[in-house]
Amino acid sequence: MRLILTLLCLLFLQPIFAQKVLQIEKFGDPVTEKINIGAFLTYQLKNDDIWSQGYIRDLRIDLDVIELDDRFVNINDIAAFQYRRTWPKKVGTQLALFGLAWSGYALIGTLTDGNPDTNYQWSDAIVTGAAAGIGLSLPLVFGKKTIRFDKRRRLRMLDITF
Numbered sequence: 001m002r003l004i005l006t007l008l009c010l011l012f013l014q015p016i017f018a019q020k021v022l023q024i025e026k027f028g029d030p031v032t033e034k035i036n037i038g039a040f041l042t043y044q045l046k047n048d049d050i051w052s053q054g055y056i057r058d059l060r061i062d063l064d065v066i067e068l069d070d071r072f073v074n075i076n077d078i079a080a081f082q083y084r085r086t087w088p089k090k091v092g093t094q095l096a097l098f099g100l101a102w103s104g105y106a107l108i109g110t111l112t113d114g115n116p117d118t119n120y121q122w123s124d125a126i127v128t129g130a131a132a133g134i135g136l137s138l139p140l141v142f143g144k145k146t147i148r149f150d151k152r153r154r155l156r157m158l159d160i161t162f
Contacts, residue, residue: 019036021059022036023156027152039056043073043081044078045073064076075155089143099127099130102128
């Protein structure tokens with residue numbers, strides 16, 4: 001019994017490790033977005049047009065530096081983050097499939113109803129083309145979200161200890 005109590009005390013008395021996060025703050029908004037170590041990051045440096053990528057390996061809070069796979073980046077040099085959105089691809093695929101299903105049902109109805117007056121019409125083709133076109137263009141238009149750091153948004157590093 002003493003052994004079990006000793007082990008439980010040692011288990012609960014271990015030092016609690018700190019959690020380091022990047023935090024995106026927006027002026028006047030109490031809700032912040034936190035990015036943890038291990039996250040994939042697409043960023044742009046100030047006075048640069050190139051987007052760079054990498055996984056966050058560590059946050060060096062004392063130096064204000066993000067350690068990525070192959071480089072160190074100062075958080076004061078970052079101008080913007082870019083994220084891939086998942087909903088445009090999902091909604092676009094469903095919309096394109098809806099257009100194809102519309103044409104398929106119209107074609108099957110035309111072939112199987114036995115009425116010579118009903119045909120596959122231009123309106124069916126227009127619905128199919130519009131739905132497929134909008135569905136395939138959604139990821140191109142809304143696929144990326146860019147967050148620029150300026151006077152209203154800022155990037156901070158936090159060391160959250162409990």
